[in-house]
Amino acid sequence: MSFLDSFKKFFSSQEQDDRSSLSRKVQSAPNDPQARQKLGIFLMRVGEVVEGLDQLARSAVLYEKDGFASKAIAVLRQMLKHDPGSNDFQKWLIRLLAAEGLTADAQMELRKVAAEPGRFTSDEQKVDFFRQTAEFLPKNPLPRLYIADVYRGQRKLIESGNELQRAVKAAVASGMIAEFSERVRTLASLADKEPAVLEICGFLWLAVGAPEEGLPLLDHLIDFEEALGSPERAAQAREAVEAVRRGWDVAGTGTFSFSEVLQKMSAPEEPPPSESAPPAPTPAPILSEPGSAPGSAEPTSPEEGGYEEEEDIVRSALGRLQAKVHEEIGDTDPEARYNLGIAYKEMGLLEEAVKEFRLAMRKPELAIGASSLLADTLSDQGDPDAAVAILDQVLAGGSPTAEERRDLRYHKAVLLLRSGNEGSAREILLALFEEAPDYRDVRARTEGYRS
Structure with a gap:
């Protein structure tokens, strides 16, 4: 092996280690925006743009939901460097800038979009873009x-x-x-x-x-x-x-027409407000949709609307990632399927998440984490028996360490409690207390059983 080949192999191995380390951090803390941002930047640097944009989009959503809009803006600028033609990312950036009071920056981004020929595939798309940004910049x-x-x-x-x-x-x-x-x-x-x-x-x-x-x-x-x-x-x-x-x-x-001027001129003037004026009548209740509870139709706040829009953007990025995984990876990379399963679970696509976690369980290094997430997902689907069966399957194998077996047993007890099977859960928790009384919250959970 030549010196150059050794050099390349060393850095290729180091790069893989970095990716594995960053992926594990995301897997252990899926709602940590910084972990996702670091993974996204790394993926972009090694040329995996679709996967990188997916992680960065999730990072931006998490930053904004946590109240760190300035960090979300920084992430969006990173995304636009790699995908400058994305109208969704650009619209998202303008909305955040406007919400932060950075009107001049939002206006500059708007001018940049308008000056770019061929950015939109149709006039309808262009009008829709500017109409939505008009909602973000009502005074502009x-x-x-x-x-x-x-x-x-x-x-x-x-x-x-x-x-x-x-x-x-x-x-x-x-x-x-x-x-x-x-x-x-x-x-x-x-x-x-x-x-x-x-x-x-x-x-x-x-x-x-x-x-x-x-x-x-x-x-x-x-x-x-x-x-x-x-x-x-x-x-x-x-x-x-x-x-x-x-x-x-x-x-x-x-008034912008002859008729409007004459109509306004002939309309009776509204009387000035009087201190003794009777109170305004109580507005009639808004009729709810058939089958809905009275008063349940609450208006969506701008923030919630913004999050829904961002979730759509993330879903779009996820779709591109899914297509890439199926086309280029298939079943040969369980870690990619594991990450895709986490993404599906976060989006509420539980059926898809179940399939990905089952594929990821084929890799021994991922079996424990994937089985635990699979059990949670099955429980979320309303199938607690299947969830417990997955954990029993892993516990029956010879691969888990003593610490991993303890984690799996605790997880099983939690799922049993969630499904109402307190007797079986009680037995597991008491056994865990005998082995390690300070493990997690077993002392508090078993206090009633031991008295």
């Missing part, structure tokens, strides 16, 4: 402006104008009037023969404090109605424009 007009751009490119000018209406208050409040005005000007230039769009544009100009742009457009529309022989509509439009000239607040009232 950029997502709405980008949606308006998409609709304008599709020649859906009314829809484009409607998005600009939704963005106008945020544009004024954030000082992004220049970008907003550029889009209004472009929209108006495309709508020279579409009065409804020009009407929207005229009122948008007024809403951002540019009457010198908006009033000429609206006056032009009055002339247009008169030329069409619609004196009544022209009179209504003229009345609305006169109200604007007298100081009608377009932005404050949210």
Whole structure:
């Protein structure tokens, strides 16, 4: 063997040791985000991108759930270095940045996405992305402006104008009037023969404090109605424009058409709140879905919604990992199947987890851990007899050490208690107390039996 071959073998062996060590840490503490992050980084470094992204995605979810959003952001940035085209990861990053108050960073990420040609496979996908980010950045007009751009490119000018209406208050409040005005000007230039769009544009100009742009457009529309022989509509439009000239607040009232101005003007003013005003009536209870308990339909909090979305992202990463495992590994790597089983169990895919743990049990080094997880999974499925049978099978073998046998017996007692078989559990726990009275919590568990 040459010196170079020896050198390669040494580092290949060291790399395998590192992977095994990191995998064991994840197996022993599956909810430790740092352990998953380290394993994910290692896997990425050795070129196993799919597996690495799966571990990093789980790490980010755990960090955020534990209240360490800044660490989750750092993990997401690592993920995007290896998968820069992932819209799911990018959307997740923008949401976290916005939630942490890092609006400028979130806006920068949004601009980066919008400037990248070919990132989205369709306009519908692009609109969906920006519509979701608009929920994360309710005070920022950029997502709405980008949606308006998409609709304008599709020649859906009314829809484009409607998005600009939704963005106008945020544009004024954030000082992004220049970008907003550029889009209004472009929209108006495309709508020279579409009065409804020009009407929207005229009122948008007024809403951002540019009457010198908006009033000429609206006056032009009055002339247009008169030329069409619609004196009544022209009179209504003229009345609305006169109200604007007298100081009608377009932005404050949210009126973006002649009819909306007249409707708001004719509506009775709401009386000011009075100290002696009667209390507001109690709202009627929300009707629940058939079969649900009254009052059980509680709204989902933004945080819960965020976690659900992240779980979908993790599920997608898991799907890619599953395909890779079946294609490249098959049944030849029990450790990979063991890790996949843990992932399935965490996602609640118990049937799939059972299959993976059974495969992993074929490797002697994994037999104890895989059998214990398999027993837990079977118990979660509501089959305590099968769970206990798995532990009995391993205990009957000759491979467990004395310490491992004690762990398995304790696990069996816990499962028996969970299924209501207290008599058998009592016998095991008392025997464990005689052997090692300070083992785990057997002293407390057997106190009632010994008195």
